[in-house]
Amino acid sequence: MKSNYAVLLIAIPLLVAFLQPLFSLINKRLTKWVTFLTIGFNFIYSLKLLNYVMANGAQIAIIGNWKPPFGINLYLSPFSMLFATIIYFVALIVLLVYLIDKPTEVDDRMSIATLLMVMASGAITLTGDIFNMFVFVEILSISTVILISFNNKGISFKGAFRYIVLASLGSSMLLLAIGFIYGSLGTLNLASIAYRFNLLNPVYASVIVFLFMAGIMVEAELFPFNAWVPEAYKGSKSYLNALLSGVVGTTGIYVLFRMFITIFGSGQNHIQVIGSVNFNAVIIVIGVLTTLIGEFSALSQKDIKKILAFSSMAQMGIIAVTIGVANMNSINAGIFHLINHAFSKSLLFIVAFPIINIVGSANIDKWEGLGRKNIFLAIAFAIGSFGLIGIPFFNGFWSKMMIVESVVSAGGWMYLVIGTILLSALVETFYFFRIIFKLFVDKKIESTYSVHIFIYLAILILSIIVIYIGIKPSFLATYIHKAAIDLVDKSHYISTVLGVIK
Amino acid sequence: MKNTQGMVNAFFAFLLVVILGIFFFNAINQPLGNGLVLNKDNPDLSKRVSIHYILKNVHNAEDYLAQHKSSYFRNRDKVKSSNLEFGKTKNAESGSANEVTSIVVNYRGFDTLGEVTVLFISILGLGMLLHENKKKYWAKPSLIVRTGANFLFPFIVLFGVYVFVHGHLTPGGGFPGGTIIASAALLLILGLKDFKNKLTMTKIIESLAGLTFAGLGLVGLFTNGSFLTNFLPSGTMGLLVSSGITALIYIAVGIKVAAELSSGIMEMNGGGEE
Numbered sequence: 001m002k003s004n005y006a007v008l009l010i011a012i013p014l015l016v017a018f019l020q021p022l023f024s025l026i027n028k029r030l031t032k033w034v035t036f037l038t039i040g041f042n043f044i045y046s047l048k049l050l051n052y053v054m055a056n057g058a059q060i061a062i063i064g065n066w067k068p069p070f071g072i073n074l075y076l077s078p079f080s081m082l083f084a085t086i087i088y089f090v091a092l093i094v095l096l097v098y099l100i101d102k103p104t105e106v107d108d109r110m111s112i113a114t115l116l117m118v119m120a121s122g123a124i125t126l127t128g129d130i131f132n133m134f135v136f137v138e139i140l141s142i143s144t145v146i147l148i149s150f151n152n153k154g155i156s157f158k159g160a161f162r163y164i165v166l167a168s169l170g171s172s173m174l175l176l177a178i179g180f181i182y183g184s185l186g187t188l189n190l191a192s193i194a195y196r197f198n199l200l201n202p203v204y205a206s207v208i209v210f211l212f213m214a215g216i217m218v219e220a221e222l223f224p225f226n227a228w229v230p231e232a233y234k235g236s237k238s239y240l241n242a243l244l245s246g247v248v249g250t251t252g253i254y255v256l257f258r259m260f261i262t263i264f265g266s267g268q269n270h271i272q273v274i275g276s277v278n279f280n281a282v283i284i285v286i287g288v289l290t291t292l293i294g295e296f297s298a299l300s301q302k303d304i305k306k307i308l309a310f311s312s313m314a315q316m317g318i319i320a321v322t323i324g325v326a327n328m329n330s331i332n333a334g335i336f337h338l339i340n341h342a343f344s345k346s347l348l349f350i351v352a353f354p355i356i357n358i359v360g361s362a363n364i365d366k367w368e369g370l371g372r373k374n375i376f377l378a379i380a381f382a383i384g385s386f387g388l389i390g391i392p393f394f395n396g397f398w399s400k401m402m403i404v405e406s407v408v409s410a411g412g413w414m415y416l417v418i419g420t421i422l423l424s425a426l427v428e429t430f431y432f433f434r435i436i437f438k439l440f441v442d443k444k445i446e447s448t449y450s451v452h453i454f455i456y457l458a459i460l461i462l463s464i465i466v467i468y469i470g471i472k473p474s475f476l477a478t479y480i481h482k483a484a485i486d487l488v489d490k491s492h493y494i495s496t497v498l499g500v501i502k
Numbered sequence: 503m504k505n506t507q508g509m510v511n512a513f514f515a516f517l518l519v520v521i522l523g524i525f526f527f528n529a530i531n532q533p534l535g536n537g538l539v540l541n542k543d544n545p546d547l548s549k550r551v552s553i554h555y556i557l558k559n560v561h562n563a564e565d566y567l568a569q570h571k572s573s574y575f576r577n578r579d580k581v582k583s584s585n586l587e588f589g590k591t592k593n594a595e596s597g598s599a600n601e602v603t604s605i606v607v608n609y610r611g612f613d614t615l616g617e618v619t620v621l622f623i624s625i626l627g628l629g630m631l632l633h634e635n636k637k638k639y640w641a642k643p644s645l646i647v648r649t650g651a652n653f654l655f656p657f658i659v660l661f662g663v664y665v666f667v668h669g670h671l672t673p674g675g676g677f678p679g680g681t682i683i684a685s686a687a688l689l690l691i692l693g694l695k696d697f698k699n700k701l702t703m704t705k706i707i708e709s710l711a712g713l714t715f716a717g718l719g720l721v722g723l724f725t726n727g728s729f730l731t732n733f734l735p736s737g738t739m740g741l742l743v744s745s746g747i748t749a750l751i752y753i754a755v756g757i758k759v760a761a762e763l764s765s766g767i768m769e770m771n772g773g774g775e776e
Contacts, residue, residue: 007729011716014619018712021705063612065728067567070551070560072612109630116623135616139623146627183540186550186578196575201537207529500572 003059006049006076009084009126013038013119017112024108031111036095039118043088046122050081054482058496060128068128068497069189075128075497079335079483083254084122086339090246090346091118096458097239097350110150117143117243121251128497130181131188133255134174140219141167144248147240148232156235163228166218170225174215180208191497194263194490198274206275209264213256213283220252221316223290230297233309238356241305242349245312246342253319253338256283260323261331262493272326284324288420290317295427304352304362307431308345311388314424315341321417322403325410331484333402339476340395340469344387347462351381354455358447364435369443374451378439380459385432387466390425395469400425548579555605557583558595589740597736597745598670606675607748607755611730615715618755622712625766632769643693651693658686666756670745676752680759687764691771699772704765711758718747718754 016038023030058077120140127133149160185196217225233241264273273279294314301307322334355377359366371378390396407414547553554563563581567574596604606614666679691697722731737744
């Protein structure tokens with residue numbers, strides 16, 4: 001019965017979001033603090049729940065006293081709680097920077113949009129009902145559009161427009177897939193879909209999986225549904241980009257993991273998506289294409305936001321490859337890399353915000369000599385990019401090692417995939433080192449911008465995490481291991497939710 | 503040059519749509535042999551979860567599932583149905599006479615909370631894009647429009663209130679009722695020359711209605727241990743005072759939708775009073 005209270009993670013932010021217009025009548029700056037405190041509550045509560053499910057195994061939270069599969073339920077497991085916690089944590093750190101940014105006329109609306117976006121991302125990871133997931137994907141995409149169009153300038157509108165067109169397309173495909181599932185299986189509950197998915201005709205099942213995949217690929221920044229990425233990142237503030245990458249991207253990949261492996265997948269030992277098409281190969285090809293396109297586009301850019309945007313797209317591609325390879329090692333590696341990416345990329349975006357203000361430009365050619373002006377920011381940028389490239393003693397090293405190792409163990413034509421991953425690491429090394437060398441050029445920069453203590457705090461926390469995971473990767477190992485087991489164990493998912501043993 | 507590229511893009515987009523279209527229609531319309539598919543011509547409700555919502559025997563189905571484990575999925579129609587009689591049955595499960603309402607607000611009320619939020623955030627984004635919009639001045643309305651607007655306004659509002667107050671009994675409910683009331687606000691903007699936007703008031707009403715919805719859910723959580731549980735007696739099915747929190751939630755939704763859509767119209771009319 002205690003686990004039913006997990007719904008507070010969704011209900012409290014919603015309640016606060018509805019009340020925010022009243023707070024904004026008092027003072028618009030107040031709404032920022034209310035949002036920050038609400039996300040803080042979510043983070044602390046989800047941390048508590050994470051430890052609870054780590055100790056006691058997966059739980060469900062039922063809503064409206066209707067048991068699954070009849071009502072809506074939340075599924076609290078090591079995997080879902082781990083990602084919910086990370087999403088809330090990244091959002092909390094990003095909001096530290098948002099708090100001290102200069103006030104604007106639309107602060108109240110921005111705070112509501114940020115709050116609802118983080119709430120929806122957390123809810124997508126927690127929910128155990130496919131239509132409920134669709135509703136939260138809708139909230140997520142609309143609030144993301146609001147975040148992107150924050151700047152009220154040409155490029156923001158362009159990015160927001162592209163995003164809303166793709167997101168509406170994705171949502172309609174998701175809705176079609178849900179309609180097909182309900183029409184044939186007669187249920188919307190994820191566990192009961194997982195229980196009966198192999199009864200579907202294979203051709204029909206492939207249509208459903210294709211539609212679902214296309215629908216969620218917009219959020220996961222995967223090719224060919226990622227045309228919104230460069231403009232949207234360029235158009236919004238760089239600390240909000242950290243939310244786009246660390247929260248929206250992470251959520252999209254989470255859904256792919258959960259749906260492909262637990263729900264549509266066929267079992268414990270050999271995980272393969274059911275259908276007449278080899279979906280494991282499809283998703284590997286998509287991942288490889290996304291990685292190549294992302295890395296080479298990043299190489300050709302001069303604008304830091306676009307570089308980081310394309311780089312985040314590329315990392316999502318690498319993680320998608322691990323979903324396709326789908327052995328136990330690669331799932332471990334994929335989860336680990338997703339977490340590492342969320343931390344390193346948020347660090348880079350947050351560091352980019354004061355640097356852009358000091359230098360007065362997002363163009364990396366103008367960044368020469370920043371190390372002399374503010375050595376702390378330059379070092380933090382280097383730490384973030386080392387983590388992302390995978391230099392030893394930084395977090396990305398371990399996860400990329402694990403990915404390569406797992407792909408090697410899969411064998412066969414996967415050797416071609418290893419080539420892509422290594423090539424992408426090489427390209428990444430090149431374009432990040434190009435920026436780092438520029439930072440440490442001996443040149444004088446004139447600027448009066450003073451960096452607020454909260455920005456230093458946010459950067460410090462994330463840098464410490466990046467280095468700590470690099471030195472002691474076993475810190476997250478138990479969490480990731482349990483999460484991977486939870487993800488793969490389809491029959492446990494079904495028996496926990498429905499009480500039916502497959 | 504640019505035009506050519508646009509044509510090429512349009513061609514590829516068209517090609518993609520055609521290929522996907524053929525793929526879907528092929529998969530859906532072919533006789534597919536073994537396995538479950540969508541039966542379009544003769545949909546069998548007894549194979550879907552919604553059969554229990556319609557018969558209001560979800561609790562029986564829960565018991566059946568607990569006892570018979572996996573055979574439930576084959577024998578959905580064997581679940582004991584409860585006898586329902588309009589105007590007589592007391593304390594029916596989810597006591598609203600309107601089946602759609604009992605699904606939307608009770609069995610899947612959490613989704614409705616989400617949908618209300620979708621509307622809330624959409625209107626918020628509209629306001630954000632239009633916040634620099636200047637007040638519009640329309641041509642002076644004619645005598646007929648002025649008189650008509652003044653005369654019709656109370657009746658439209660009354661009808662809207664009727665629709666959402668009777669949401670648990672008759673077709674309609676919070677969303678249509680709220681929309682009807684918002685159309686009365688639109689009529690006032692068109693009909694009154696000196697109409698003043700009252701965005702602060704709509705904000706307050708909207709917030710309080712949202713608070714009611716989420717608050718009722720939280721009361722259910724703290725009293726009965728599950729979010730959005732019906733903690734009030736359901737009463738006799740078919741009476742105005744029945745179905746517990748379902749009726750209250752639909753009233754809150756109606757007020758919230760009315761305030762939100764009205765504020766959307768006012769934003770387009772030129773925003774705030776400041």
